[in-house]
Amino acid sequence: xxxxxxxxxxxxxxxxxxxxxxxxxxxxxxxxxxxxxxxHAAEDVLSETFLVAFRRRADFDAxxxxxxxxxxxxxxxxxxxxxxxxAKQWLSFTASIAQQDRSSSGGLEDALSRVDAEREVxxxxxxxxxxxxxxxxxxxxxxxxxxxxxxxxxxxGVPVGTVRSRLNRVRRRLDSTRRIQAFEQQQKKGETLGRx
Amino acid sequence: MFEDVQQxxxxxxxxxxNLAAARALLLTAIQQERKxxxxxxARRPWFVAAGILGAVAAVTAGVLVVSGITAxxxxxxxxxxxxxxxxPKPTRVPSPVPSPIPTPMTGAEVLQGAANAxxxxxxxxxxxxxxLRRAWTTETLGAFDAELGYAGQAGYNVxxxxxxxxxxxxxxxxxxxxxxxxxxxxxxxxxxxxGSVYGDNAQALAQQAQALQGFGSGLALSPSNAPRLPEGGxxxxxxxxxxxxxxxxxxxAWIHDYLGPDVQGWVDGKVGWLLxxxxxxxxxxxxxxxxxxxxxxxxxxxxxxAEQGGKRAVTFDSHLGSxxxxxxxxxxxxxxxxxxxxxxxxxxxxSEVGEGLIPADVPxxxxxxxxxxxxxLP
Numbered sequence: 001x002x003x004x005x006x007x008x009x010x011x012x013x014x015x016x017x018x019x020x021x022x023x024x025x026x027x028x029x030x031x032x033x034x035x036x037x038x039x040h041a042a043e044d045v046l047s048e049t050f051l052v053a054f055r056r057r058a059d060f061d062a063x064x065x066x067x068x069x070x071x072x073x074x075x076x077x078x079x080x081x082x083x084x085x086x087a088k089q090w091l092s093f094t095a096s097i098a099q100q101d102r103s104s105s106g107g108l109e110d111a112l113s114r115v116d117a118e119r120e121v122x123x124x125x126x127x128x129x130x131x132x133x134x135x136x137x138x139x140x141x142x143x144x145x146x147x148x149x150x151x152x153x154x155x156x157g158v159p160v161g162t163v164r165s166r167l168n169r170v171r172r173r174l175d176s177t178r179r180i181q182a183f184e185q186q187q188k189k190g191e192t193l194g195r196x
Numbered sequence: 197m198f199e200d201v202q203q204x205x206x207x208x209x210x211x212x213x214n215l216a217a218a219r220a221l222l223l224t225a226i227q228q229e230r231k232x233x234x235x236x237x238a239r240r241p242w243f244v245a246a247g248i249l250g251a252v253a254a255v256t257a258g259v260l261v262v263s264g265i266t267a268x269x270x271x272x273x274x275x276x277x278x279x280x281x282x283x284p285k286p287t288r289v290p291s292p293v294p295s296p297i298p299t300p301m302t303g304a305e306v307l308q309g310a311a312n313a314x315x316x317x318x319x320x321x322x323x324x325x326x327x328l329r330r331a332w333t334t335e336t337l338g339a340f341d342a343e344l345g346y347a348g349q350a351g352y353n354v355x356x357x358x359x360x361x362x363x364x365x366x367x368x369x370x371x372x373x374x375x376x377x378x379x380x381x382x383x384x385x386x387x388x389x390x391g392s393v394y395g396d397n398a399q400a401l402a403q404q405a406q407a408l409q410g411f412g413s414g415l416a417l418s419p420s421n422a423p424r425l426p427e428g429g430x431x432x433x434x435x436x437x438x439x440x441x442x443x444x445x446x447x448x449a450w451i452h453d454y455l456g457p458d459v460q461g462w463v464d465g466k467v468g469w470l471l472x473x474x475x476x477x478x479x480x481x482x483x484x485x486x487x488x489x490x491x492x493x494x495x496x497x498x499x500x501x502a503e504q505g506g507k508r509a510v511t512f513d514s515h516l517g518s519x520x521x522x523x524x525x526x527x528x529x530x531x532x533x534x535x536x537x538x539x540x541x542x543x544x545x546x547s548e549v550g551e552g553l554i555p556a557d558v559p560x561x562x563x564x565x566x567x568x569x570x571x572x573l574p
Contacts, residue, residue: 015226022222030214039210047218051225052344077344080355125204143201171197 004067008060018054025068026050028145029075035140037082045082049075069147069154076137076155127174135173138166303498306508306533311489314538315482320569322375327382329570330478333368335391335562337554338407340399347403351547351560361400362554364391365407369415371423372573373479377434380419382573387414395553417574425473433473437480444491451491464495465514465527469545472512472531476540478567485538507532507541513549526550528559541565 004021011018029049033042052074053067060070128136141152142163149167153160322328339350339359350356369385388411393400422432431439440447451467471492475485492498492510501509509532526549532542544559 015229018226019219019223022219026215026218027211030211030218031208034208034211034214035206039208039214043210043214043217046214047221050218050222054222054225054229056345074344077341077355077358080358081353120200121204124200128201128204139198139201143198144205167198174201175197 003065005060005062005065008057008067009062011054011057015054018057021053021067021071022050025071028068029071032072032140032145033075033079035144036079036137041082045075045078048078052078064154066151069151072141072145072147072155073157124174131170131173135166135170138163139170142167301500303500303510303512304493306500306510306535307489307493307498309535310508310533310538311486311493313533313535314489315486317482317537317539319482319537322569324375325572327372327374327570327573328479329568330371330373331368331566331568332370333366333564335559336365336367337558337560338363338365338403339554340403342396342399347407349560350554351545355548356554356560357548357551359395359552359554361393361395361397361403362558363393363400363404363407364558365389365404365411366391367411371420372417372570377422377479381422382417383415383420384417384574385415388412392558394555394558423477425470433477433479436470436474437484440484440488442484442487444487444494447487447491448494464497465512465529468492468495468497468512468514469529472529472540472543476531476543476563476565478539478565482538489538503535506536507534509533509542530559539565539567 002020004024007017007021011021026046030042030046033045033049036042037045049071053071060067064070128139131139138152138156141147141155142149147155149160149163152163156163320328337350337356338347339354339356339362340347341354341358342360343358346354348354350359350362356362365388367385367388369383372382374380388408390404390408393404422434424432441450448467451470455466455470471488474480475488475492495512497513499511499513501511509530512529514527514529528544528546528549530542530544531540533539534541542562542564544562546556546559550556
């Protein structure tokens, strides 16, 4: 199979070849942008990402096979210009659980367990939305887009160790059991916090 | 834990439409490229934001004219082609975030004091033929993102935190407002001059030179309309003075309604910025100006610096987004007030405070104002 690098090198002489790169990665870039800034702003980010990439394809490191981190890195920089939109998007993400299907098929126990599950997902969503932007972006690339540590690092232009430390921090923040334990410990010490 | 996170992944709606639109744009770009790609510097288009320049007239509403104002409006964004290869990317070292020096007074108390000063200020009543002159100077920060090949106004066209170089362009001018605010205004401004540069010096200087061209030359004294807010909009600033309710709580509610819903933190930040932008025109009915200061005093996030020469600087920090940490999204507005008159002498706007290579105390824009009465137009 032709690598992304080979496609890009070919497109230097045959620009139309670049469309193949779009077909390979546009869906992932669109998903990444949609998660962060919503559908409508994502359209702009997606378009601009590939226009920038096309314009700058001569700069692509030919030794790197996959263009996914490069493309997502461009998208990430473009998304920074949509910060307010992104913040709105995370608010709507937190609220989206309320709009999900609440059909009452099944018995009472099913309904109760579904409510519990919804509550857990809702709480997790709220914690994801409350993450620091850099941590949340790292988590999104790793957990939602399925990238490896190395690919996340290449996308964000940070060392792999930074990705690891961010994901460790995210794990601590999202783990409700740990948070409850920490809360209880602090209460025992008399350091009451506002919430878990 | 991360398996649970995967379950929260939302469905992607509208993907096919987005893909089709983006693909069409890419194909157009591909077709437009007639020659094979060569070196990037020779073909990279980049955009120079002309940024803030002093168009704008001032507005004076009401019987007592306080001042005229200059609401700089962004100029068109000409396209230019750079000719030199960009220099190596400099290392980004986040600059320390300066904090206002705390004083015993709170921001709210200072703003209440400014409200009292504005209400009690006996502004000059213009005689026939006289104009209120507002001399202004703007310092606009431009930035270049070498990774994207974009240049533009920091915080708007280009992320300040991502900038590889930045530069300041300074422009001065004046507005002349008549006694009857709906009468003819006049404005003039000088050619822009280069200010400081940051980051990659060679890159910044080259872009600064391009941006200076985008700002255009000076403007001889010319008739003008009432000014609008820096962000533009259909209404001039007089409309706000004429339309907003006087009660501070009602005024905030009115502005919320006017601006529409937004994210936590930014809702109040936007209200604050609109009020600061209006107040900085230094015009309007004194009671209305006092109400605007009182409305500002009700907003959260204000701190105040020590008094210097009868002036106080009030700082509003807004943490954009829902993050409790908000480590990368601090937006800062300041206004400096003459506490004897309630006249605004300076405003600043800084996004992504402390991030990237641009020093945190260099704002995206700084505007300074000086008021006087002239017996005739120059």
